[in-house]
Amino acid sequence: MNAPDFMSLEKLRLADRPLIVCDVDEVVLEYLTPFTAFLRSRDHDLLPRSFRLHGNIVERGTGSVALDAVVDALQEEFFAAQEHWQTPAALAVETLMALGRDADIVFLTAMPPRHAEARRRLLQRIGLTFPMVATEAAKGPVVHALHGGRPLPVAFIDDIHYNHRSVGESVPDALLVRLMANQVFLAMAPDPGERVCCATCWNEADRLIRAHFQGVRRS
Incomplete structure (x- = not known):
């Protein structure tokens, strides 16, 4: 990963609680x-x-x-x-705000970092002030750098199969959740693999994440 991406990671300070790393396009925002x-x-x-x-x-x-x-x-x-042009995906804002009361949330958006400030303003305008990392690098190493092997549950939400593969390889204990707003293109999406939980909406993603967090705490 190039230096500007890592520099943004160094500024993040996570609390002693679960972590949710969440894509933006087609997950939080309609794309x-x-x-x-x-x-x-x-x-x-x-x-x-x-x-x-x-x-x-x-x-x-x-x-x-x-x-x-x-x-x-x-x-x-x-x-x-x-x-x-972009608007929030259905139930994204309210679900993330509720999850943010129990977990740290970091947005990991696959876009040129030169457009990060515009995306940051857009997310803040709809009430989502969680930290954001913008990078075109593979997402697995980024999530690994964020989580750092902490003995706490971590969940990753994305719409693209190769991002799930990358995170699954770098953070084997992560819960992988596929979520995509556009149902037409979702029907043509490649199979993300048996490790990935496919959510049909933010309500289902919320249930999957909370169940994972509870399961890790009990183990």
Whole structure:
């Protein structure tokens, strides 16, 4: 991981209680739905043909698949304008606020750190002031660095299978919870693996996390 990401970790101070590490896009904030609206405002569209962006973003007038460089540029523009487009996923804010009374919560968002301040402002505007780490590095080593092998329960929430694989390898005792707001693309998502608990909504994620915390305390 590059230095700016580790420097942000050094500032975090966890309490002597469970830890929840939570992704942001498609978990806390809607991403695919507002991104599709953004694309249409830029004469492009996102077609739900497979679980990926590249190859599924097309020009609206011609139907031609957008070049990878164009997709990257559109994503960059969207991240810069995210505060005007993204909204909370259903039940995300109230569930996290309740969980935050019993556990430390850290947002781990896979985005260029140069857009972190805009994301921080957006999360604070909806009442979520928990610490945030923005990195494009693998998430497993980040969670390991955060948790540090403490004898306390840890849960990881994300929508992407390879992030669960990374965290599962780096923090074997972590509870892995898949949660994704967009149901259309969720139906095309790869199987995250047998270790991952698939939640259909934030209420179910809440139950899984609290059961895990109770189970670790009893063992």
